[in-house]
Structure formats: structure tokens, C-alpha cells
Amino acid sequence: MNKKIFSMTIALLVIASMVITACGPAATATAAPTTPPQPGAPTQPPAPTQPPVPTATNAPVTLTIWHNWGPDDTKGAPLQSVFKDFMAANPDITIKDSVYVDADIPLKVETASTSNQEPDLVFSVLFDGVLDWTNNGVSLPVNDYIKQWGLDGKLTDAALANFTQADGKIRAFPLEGFTWPIWYNMKLFNQAGLDIPTTTDQLIADAKVFRDKGMGGPIIASGIDGMGGALFNLIVESMMTDEETNQSFGNGDWTIPDAIAGVKLFVQLRDAGVFVDGVEGVDYASGDSRFFAGSVPMAHFGSWSYTDPAVTALAPDIKLAGFPLAPGSPWKHPVYFSGFTAKGIFITPNGGAKIDAVKRFIQFLYQPDMIARFVQVGMAPPLKSINIDKSTLPPLVAAALDLSSIGDTPTVLDTIVPAAVGTDMGRITQEAFAPGVTADKILADLTAAYAAIK
């Protein structure tokens, strides 16, 4: 019997080890870094600063590109048209692209990079671990390429600023700019006899009117996922200067009076009923569909939704503007997010080995006519000048071009919030939408999250 128990226990331990080790990156445990460490060498592999030797221009080359602009994305069709036209103009180059979910791309690239199997170019959001790609050797800095390939002076300062590290290295070619305003359904506002609020006092008063008329709280946000977190950040940042935002969101100083005021403002608005009931359980997809069904007056959506087919019917009723300001806000106009972190083109070491083909592709893509194809579907252009006739743009895309005249733009947090607190921030802001959670609790949780990474 004892033998039997012993053998059973051994067998179960083996099963346990299988199950438990399955959680860790066991397969990658033996993976070597891309640059073998040298004795006495620094722990960070130095990123190459010199462009690698180009391949012969006429030899057939295949450029592999990973991106998330598939057929369901509004930018999918323009991207494919660019690929097609590029290959027609450059018959010696074949583009082999793969579409992945945006959030999956960083880990896929990093894993592939450990075995030098990464694609030549990666279209990725600039956030989280991607911020370290240039330092870790996953991607090459593009400062020299911008100069050598004729893009110097053509990219907007804002776009370049988003992609420039503190040490001056530019991580990637900025591509997709975005605006992320508040969408106001004017049909519902008119029904309630209201106009777009510019102060939070007006917003609270409007919320009462909407509720009294049985229309519920006016703002739909996805409290359960990151998109709701962005609205939380916008409201908190509306009380802070960019410098203060850097101190609190970047360094974890949540004792700054304006940061405290921002969190308190969020709680005040939540408790005043400006959000739909049950906002803490709304996910992005259902928030999306409820607003596009025309049943909610306000939402916080980005430029990626401007030409979404689901918006077409509602678009004439929509006005884009910023979030109302509270007394004491350092901003002059209602605030919205705007930046270029939505997409950059990263050159990997494999891409560096085909630098001539990469150069030709980048130069082709960054022509004003090519970029204009993406602007047509809502993308804010990274180029200072593009050829576009505003009258031909879809209504929300055209409206977004005027946002800067009616709103202010606090700093985008993608490049500020340390990757290690990213998930904590998500959970804290998710919790913040729930009734009863106090400003003190939110501030204490934020402080603890940042303290944990120091």
C-alpha cells in the first residue's frame, strides 16, 4: 500500500510540475539574448547606431511586416493599397505581411527576436515594453535614417516628440496620430434642451436633466477595461499641468494637490451620476454598441472610430469636443487627448540587414499622397503637409481637424506611465468607477502601485 501511495504521489508531483511550470516562460528560459554577453560587458546589449550594410538593390528581397491593420480595421484597405502600389513600383521587393491583434504584437516580436526570427518591420503602438525596444536591441534607432532618407523636417514635432527617448534616440517612424475627444450626440442633447457643457458644473446639471427625463446618466465609458481608464486619466489630468502629470503618473507622486483634486473631481462626477448606471461593468464592445445605437448622449472614443461603419448613421448627430473643465483647472478649453503613439514603424535588426528595401518602403509610404490615404479614414497625419481636400473627408474626420481650435490637449500617458504599473493602473481605474470607492482609496492604491516598483 505504501509503495502504491508513494508511486501515486510521485506521479501527481510530476503532473503538478507540468501544470505549474506551464505558467512560466519555461520554453524561453534557455533562450539566448540576441547579442551574446561579453565578459565585463554592460548588461544592456548596445543598440546598433550605424546603418547595416544594404543588400544589393536588384536582388529579390522579401520584407516581412507585422501589423494589426487587418481587413476589419479602417486602415486595413489603405495599407493594402500602399503595399500593392509599392510592389508594383518596386518589383524586386515582395512584402509579406501578417496581421495580429495589437496587444499581442509586442510579446510576439520580443519572443521572435530572441531567436532572430523577428519580422523586418513592426507596426506597433508605443507603450509598455515597446518603450524599451530600442534600448534592448529589439529595434534600431531611426535618427540617422530620418536624416538620410529625406524625412528630416517633414515629420511634425509632436509626432517626433512622442517617439524620442530621453537620450535623444528616436524609437521608430511615427505613423498613426490620433485624437481622442468626447463624442456628443446632439440629437439627445437637443431632445433634452441642452447644449454641450463646457464646465463640470454644467455637466452635473445636465446629468440631472438627462436622468429626470429617464435617459439615465449621460456618459458611457467602459469601466471594466482600459478604455474607461483613459477617461479617468483625462478627467484627472484636466486638473493638472503636464509637468504635474509627469510627476504623478510618471513618478508616482500622488501628493501633488492638483493630482488629488483631479481624483476628487472624478469621484465627484461619478457620485453626481454623470456616468451610465453600472458603468463599472461596461466593457468596450457594449459601450461602443450602446452609444452607436444612439441611446447615450456622451462617450469617449478615438479617431479609430471616426469611419467605423457602425458610426455612419449616427455621424450627422455627433459633435466632437473636449471634456468640460472644473473650476481651478489649469487648462483654458475643454480637454481631449491627441498624440502619435497609436502606431510607429519599428525597424528590427532583421530589417536592418535589408536596409535598402526598408528605405525604399519608408520613402514610398511617407509621401504625402500615401499618408493622405490613411487620413481619409481618420488617422492624424505625422507629416507637416499632406495633400488633402477637407471637403472630401468623412464628417467626423473633418470635424477632428478643427478640434485643436476648441480644445486643449494634456499629455498622453503612453510614454509616461512605467510599464510595471500599467496593469495596476488598469485595476485601480476600473475600481474607481464603482460606487462607494473614495478618492482617498484611489490615491492610496495609486501611491502603493508606484511604491511597489521602486
Added chain:
Amino acid sequence: MIHSEKKIPIERRIFSNAEYGRHNARRRRVTFIFLVAPALVWFLSFMLWPLLNMFYISTTSWDSLNVPKKFIFLDNFVRMFHDPKVAIGLHNTGIYLLAGILGVIPFAFMLGFFLSLRKPGYRVLRTIFFSPAMLSIAALAMIFLGVYRPDGMLNTFLNAIGLPGLTRVWLGNQATALGALIAIDIWGGIGFNSVLFFAALANLPEELYEAAMLDGAGYWTIMWKIAFPLMTDFIGLVTILQFLGILSGAAYQILLTGGGPGTATFTLGYYLYDQAFLSHRLGYSQALGVMVFIIGIVVIVLIRRTTSRFTA
């Protein structure tokens, strides 16, 4: 021919038999090694080596797959003991385990016993009970996202039966989020494990039940007084599997809550995932893995000892 054979002396015959025996034993040993070697190589390469690596990585600071590791010995473990999230993770995992095991095993056993009686329609029921195991986790998560939405199936049902006071924002509320996830595990676990119990109970001799029935025992008595004591070893095994699934699992947290709201659904399994794949602290994640591994071994041994005592 037979008569022409030379007679072999007895001492020679004894020697030959002993030599033959040794030769035979050697041959059996070689065959044994030959047969076992592939499994042994597989075990060493794909199980023991990653396991040893987990212990090694747990002693390093490793912030990305693309940067070298730095040996820091026990620093990750020291940090772990001061990390408030570990305490939160242990607390939530404990609740999850308790509810996930006590809510599944007894009911799965009862359902399995019911199936083993092979009443009419048991085949259909068996398939229905097993169906959650055939759905992918992502599909299940989508189903329950629809169930738990503020305007989802559960709240709609509660409103429809006149109980609007019981409606909740199930996944967004700190008080209900963990319970909502546990309910998914219980829902899927009872059916799946009942089929396992059915398979084991089907091997019990029918005569035992018949004899008990002749003595006037009902199904309830047979289930708990006859089937249950005979199944304690197997119940231990199923409990261990359920335990391991919950201890190291984090699928529903990843897909539905992200460990939130706040830390409501933040378990050890999720923390391990978070540190490895979201926060890029591979060394620390493996230190957590070592802790989970040790907890796993201790609890497995405890469960085995408990069930073997019952069996004895």
C-alpha cells in the same frame, strides 16, 4: 539423438543455470532501459529541465526576454515576503480554492453516482455535463461576459422574475467579481468531474449495490456508505486536479477582469502571469512560480495522506 547426448555433470549444470540467469537478468535490464529511455529523456528534457530553470530564473533579475539575466540570489524571495500583493493573491487564491473545491467535488460525485446508475437518458446527460469541457476558455469567457454584463442575461433574468434588488454589476463590483469567476469554475467543474466520477464508479461491482438494496438501503445510503468509501482514493485524485487547475490557473481573470476591480480577483496564478507577461519581471514571476510549486506539493501530499487514511 537423445541417447547420444553427453550427460552434463550436476556442478556444470548449476553453473550454466546461474550464468544463464545472470545473462537473462542483464538482458532484461538492457531491454528495460531501452524501453524506458525515451520516456526518461522526454521527462528530463521537457519537464525536469524547465522546472530546474524555473528555480534558476527565480534567482535572477530579468526584465525582458531580450536583455541578459542578472543573478541576484534570493532577492526575489525576500521581496516576495514583503510584497502586499502576494498576501492579497494568497487570500483570494485561498477563497477560490475553498469554494472551487467544496463547490465542485461533492456535487460532481453525486452527479457521477447518478450517472453510474445508468437511468434512462444518462448518455445524453453525460454529454451535456461534459460539454463545458469541450468549449474553449475564450468561448466560455465570452458567454459569461454576456451573462454578467449590467444588461446581461443574469440581471435580465432577475428583473424578469421580480428580483431587481438582486441585480448587480457582477464583474465590476468588488463584492461580487471573485464570486462570479468562481461560479464559472463551479459550473464547468461539476459537469466535467462528474463524468470522471462516472467512469470510476462504473468499475465498482454491481453486486455491491444489489446486496445493499436487498438489505433495504436507498440510493442516498448506497452513495455515501458504499460508493463514497470505495472512491476516496479517486476523490483525492480529482480534488488534486481541481486544486492544481485553480492554483495555477488565471484564464478567467485574464479574459474577464484583469485581476480587478481593484484586487478583487487578483490571485497568485494571475500575479504570476502579470509579472511574466505584462510587467516584464520574469525573474520575480518565476520566484512566484516556485512558491506556487511548493504550495502545490505540500497540498498534494496533504490530500494524498488524508485520502489514504480514509482508504485504510
